[in-house]
Amino acid sequence: MKHKPLHNIYSKDILRKKIESESFERTTISFYKYVIIQEPLILRNELYREWEELGVLGRIYLAKEGINAQLSVPEFNYQKFRDSVDSKKEFKNVPFKIAVEQNGHSFLKLDIRVRNKIVADGLADESFDVTNVGTHLNAEEFNLKLESSETILVDVRNHYESEIGHFEGAILPQSDTFREELPLILDMLQDKKDKEIVMYCTGGIRCEKASAYLKHHGFQNVFQLHGGIISYASEIKEKGLESKFKGKNFVFDGRLQETIGEEILSECHQCGERSARHINCANPACHILFIQCESCAEKFQDCCSVECQEIAALPVSEQKKLRKGKAASNQHFSKARIRPKVFELYRDK
Structure with missing residues (x-):
């Protein structure tokens, strides 16, 4: 009997099309628990088998110190997923946090990883x-x-x-x-x-x-x-309480943010106009996370700079040649390193 692989084997394009073709709704949830897990890898494989069968997608970190999970569950399998979690003595009755906004595209695949810690804190x-x-x-x-x-x-x-x-x-x-x-x-x-x-x-x-x-x-x-x-x-x-939170809540999934308050507190990292629109640079070699307004998105074709815009316009084969042997860039906008780069685009205006 052939066993199913305990990891994703499909490309992002295939996964995205699969999500878009789904005829059911999904619920995005998160949960965590600090608890001793004796054999994280064994539990990881067990969870993957169960949750893959339920159509669960998401990013889950397991370590000897516990679990940190962000995922989406088909609504019709929500109770089965709850039962699956509760069946593990380590996670029984762990509280679920339900996302404020649901769009079904928070995750593309099921990714369960074993790590040294469930949050990288650098502490002994x-x-x-x-x-x-x-x-x-x-x-x-x-x-x-x-x-x-x-x-x-x-x-x-x-x-x-x-x-x-x-x-x-x-x-x-x-x-x-x-x-x-x-x-x-x-x-x-x-x-x-x-x-x-x-x-x-x-x-x-x-x-x-x-x-x-x-x-x-x-x-x-x-x-x-x-x-x-x-x-x-x-x-x-x-x-019906007063909300003292202003603006949007950043989330670590495909949605990138949830609207809590209607205020726009941040600025486009390119032109300085009010915007809270997070996007990853369309140049795969960069892929930096930054804030870009709709106007700059059109001007730079979803890229963080003219340089990245030019690279993203090249044939994929040429882009791969340029990326070969080079380390990935920063994952997100850093004021010290990126702001001079994006604002120099406007130097001659």
Whole structure:
């Protein structure tokens, strides 16, 4: 009997056509749990077999410390998927966070990877108690905390996430990665140990480690938004609460963002006009994530620069020759490295 491969074997074009031909709706969800997993690779293969049969698509990271999952499930298989998750003793009753916006194209394939950590934080976990986390707050409690002058609000996300949306009054560290951000936050808060530190992130997972990290360094009053921005958006809608989040919530899937507030906080990285439209550069050798307004998208054909525009217009065979032997570029816009590049396009205007 021939076994099915435990990984995707189809091209993006084929996968995209398959998604577009689906006659059913999908639900985009996320969940995580810090829990000891004795044999991550064995569990990985088991999950792949079960979830592939259910038509699940997504990106899931497994490690000995737990699971971090973002995925989409056919609506008609949602309960079967819930049952599958609950059947694993490690994940039984883990809370699901349902996406605010659903478009069915959040993921193209099922990708389950075994890693050293479920979030790359650069920390030596054995050096402090990672279970000594901050106090969890629901949306209503979170809003009340923000009304206090004793509260210091910290965005535990990268700059390209907070750029398009954040809570009012939050400290927004300008870091490219979570690994870079933790020592940066610690340094920024060194003289505020007598304050109440309230943290938030996309779905809550980064706050788990960040809050324990701060408590290890002497912060006593540490709080975190339970379930992150995703759960907050659902709860305020359900309970009719005031939303203190402005703009869009960046998400790590094909949608790239969810609309929480109608405000446009960010600017096009090319012309400076108001825009929150994230896009990957159409030059495969670049593929950098940046903000581009509709006008610049038309002008530069979805590319970040004239150089990339010229390369993207070449035959695919020529593009492959140019890419051969070269390392991939940065994955996202970095103010220090990319802004001079894109703005030099307007130097002669």
